[in-house]
Amino acid sequence: SAVISQKPSRDICQRGTSLTIQCQVDSQVTMMFWYRQQPGQSLTLIATANQGSEATYESGFVIDKFPISRPNLTFSTLTVSNMSPEDSSIYLCSVESGGSDEQYFGPGTRLTVT
């Protein structure tokens, strides 16, 4: 299984500011995923990030609001831009283990926007 770390683990931010979340994996992976879990809800996929190409965003999510970087096979960042209280959520990155096709999650970033 892959070991995934995320930074920060939590943050409280003011409306209108931006926060960049980092995701580091201990092995090279082709695909990384970013999810959002709003209070009381299940996980919603924001985008899929492949190294060397633009991220693919799901319906309802746009690059201007959630820009993603994927500079190499072990690292990705998700930025939540121009935040509003509705962006308060847990943000999770995940990877698919190449050998077993199992999906593993990072520890998550709990974001509160005031």
Add this chain to the structure above:
Amino acid sequence: EDKVVQSPLSLVVHEGDTVTLNCSYEVTNFRSLLWYKQEKKAPTFLFMLTSSGIEKKSGRLSSILDKKELSSILNITATQTGDSAIYLCAVEEYNFNKFYFGSGTKLNVKP
């Protein structure tokens, strides 16, 4: 439309009880079904079921995939308070490598 539906949404049992959680799905190119346990922030992987591995067991937990009925169950026997969590079901499609998550079943095991 919902691709993955879990039931019940919540469940309260007492220690020692056996519970069965349900997951039904509707995807075009099914690849695998995964079960997760979510206690705090990040889901923890439990099982992956595919066409070549339709039944998995680990300790008190077991899961079965019914490809004909497009569903899966997660069984937990002799439940403990530590089993209290949200259990998520996710289904992966072949073509897009996407994982669709159900809304989860919130299990509360009382002493």
